[in-house]
Amino acid sequence: MSAGDTAAFEATLWRSLGVFRVLALTYATVRIVAGAETFANQAAGWGVLAVMIAWTGAMLWAYGSSRVRGWPLYTVDLLVAVVLVLLSRPIVGAEALGAGQSILPVTWHAAPVLAWAVAGGRTVGVIAGAVMGVCDFGTQAIDVPGGGSPTGAVLLLLGGMTVGHVARLAVSAEERLQRATELEAATRERERLARDIHDSVLQVLALVQRRGAEIGGEAAELGRLAGEQEAALRALVAFGRPAPDRTGGPVDLRAELARFGAPHVTLAEPAEPVLLPAAAAECLAAAIGAALDNVREHGGPDARAWLLVEDEPDAVTVTVRDDGPGIEPGRLDAAAAEGRLGVAQSIKGRLADLGGTVEIYSKPGEGTEVELRVPRTN
């Protein structure tokens, strides 16, 4: 699967090379037609052009077929180009080359260098570029007074190196993406399996609890223990979202709430992720934690709490409710006035940092509700 996808990606590179061949052939044709009368052997010049046209067609087919593609083909391709470059000297003639006439393939002979680079990477690309560059420079510059310039050879060398480098990079990026996709699929499958297992374990624990209570005696005690474990495991599953990724993007608040999973905490939340900037989600979660600590402090370890997460277009609201004794009206203000409202103040402080608000609703006998509201900013 992975090899096939990489091959598919390489096929795109080979197709681009085919485009290069056709364009380079067109340019060479224009140059040969324009300069043919200066050639030492005009007929052979037309012959070379015919060979180049035929060879381009053959290579378009050969590189398009994954079965023919391979080092024998790349080698033959390179040799044909080398021969055509070298033939330029007798055909174009020393005089015309010295006067600035180009070799017959002009730029067409770069194609096999690029092919080597795509197939073998940077080093192989440099080797092919060096071979072709020496032939190019030798043929072209030998007759130019003063030795000529090696620009063409240097371009071949650099082209081989760059294309080789980029091709390797692209292929390895493709492979890495493939691996990441496979890893993600495996993780999802693991999560699905874990859910199935959790579900059957929870089912059995609930059953033991139920039957134990029916049978009574020692079995009732076993049932009670099973019930405790059932509640603990279910809280773990309900709150057990995958850890939020810390890449700086928005995070799912529901995952941040995972640490508050406990048998006495009931969670109500949307089925979809509740996205907030990472810092805001963390800060809000800390405030929720403080509110839950407060519940435990005032209601004892068995105090029940409900968490409601609401995702609105303009804000995220989290309500923490408990069924404790509640607070007398006025006591909250009095406590605040005396500076004793440590927890409430720390919750308010955290929310103020986010531009959010805290509302506390309480009545004796009805428990306490702390509503935390964080506006969305965008």
Next chain:
Amino acid sequence: MGEAIRVMVVDDHPMWRDGVARDLAAAGYEIAACLGEGAAAVRLAAATRPDVVVLDLQLPDLSGVEVIRGLLNAHPSTRVLMLSASGEQQDVLDAVKAGAAGYLLKSASPAEFLDAVARTAAGDAVFTPGLAGLVLGEYRRLASTPATPDVPQLTTRETEVLRLVAKGLSYKQIAERLVLSHRTVQNHVQNTLGKLQLHNRVELVRFAIEQGLDGE
């Protein structure tokens, strides 16, 4: 009281199934059928005509949504009370949208369970706080999805009631706090489900017509 209420129990765990059936029989219900597979339940629904189906959401053969659609198709007046062990998740919401009348955690006590069956039979929506949170979230998701016509919306009162359910208040506590009758609170909760299920059916039909499945 007349004829006994007929209940079908669908759960792949035999001991659980039998325990539940025993409790129901002891409480005066008639057990219409007791089985472990969704496909068989759908096949039997038309013949046994249960008033209430107690359905485990995780069955080995069919998904909860498939079973509920099949049951309602075979016997439209039946009311499905879903149970699951692992709590409120996407599949519970999907099942509610497909037409389930209520949801209960498997860890509920036998008394809570019998109360839930009685309320389901009476036409009430049995909600857990977690389910209320999912339903609230679903209405907000629908409202924020652009370009969907006829999106169902909650009234202010319905939102208020649903939020209180999600915060763990009983119907009685909600009625006291909002100065409403118990019945009114039940109706509000029931409406929130009804609108969602209607919307779901309309969407299914719309989808079917778009796909050219309207029985060429």
